Amino acid sequence: MNEHLPxxxxxxEDELAALLRRGRALSWEIAREVHPNLEPNAYGxxxxxxxxxxxxxxxxxxRLGIGKGTLSRQIHGLEGLGLVRRDPDPDDRRAAQLSLTEEGTRRFDAARAARLGQMRRTMESWPRRDVExxxxxxxxxNETF
Structure with a gap:
């Protein structure tokens, strides 16, 4: 093992902690842009x-690695805000398909565009290869963690 690895x-770890700290703050910001009553973790x-x-x-x-009950409660909250809808699954009438409403798509896309603009400004001085x-x-x- 490389002696400098620790x-x-x-x-x-330090940089990841800083990224997560900023990410939590950004999640609050973006969630409020989507809807004033949106919980930050719902943006994901x-x-x-x-x-x-x-x-x-x-x-x-x-896909998210969370329980169906927890997810169902979160989806219910998003439905109440008019951002998500449940439609009957055509292959299994006992199940439902989840999707964004038109309003949910509009609000999400607007918040995302603002966030991507902020990322673009942050990284515009980086060489393209570095961003890639x-x-x-x-x-x-993320795939291996």
């Missing part, structure tokens, strides 16, 4: 729904 891992659910288009609750729970490498390494870290 020091390097501590540096990664909206992101998945926007990415998937339509997905069953059980499949979304598996950063994205690749973050993906690798």
């Amino acid at each position: 020091e390097t891992l501590r540096a990664v 659910l909206l992101l998945w729904l926007r990415r998937c288009g339509s997905i069953r609750l059980t499949d979304l729970a598996v 490498e950063f994205a690749r390494l973050l993906h690798r870290f």
Whole structure:
């Protein structure tokens, strides 16, 4: 094992802690942009729904690694805000497909555009290859963590 690895891992931990701290603050900010009553952790659910288009609750729970009961409560709150809807699953009438409402899509896209603009301004001085490498390494870290 590399003798400098523990020091390097501590540096990664420090930077990851700073990123998570900023991420929590940003989650509050973005959630409020989507809807004044949106909980910060719900933004991630909206992101998945926007990415998937339509997905069953059980499949979304598996992807997110959370229980169906917890997810169902969170989805219920999003439905109450008019951001998410449940439609009958055409393949299984006992199940439902979740998707963003038109209002949910509009609000999510507006908040996301603002966030991407902020990221663009933050990274505009970076060489394109560095941004690509950063994205690749973050993906690798998230996939293996």
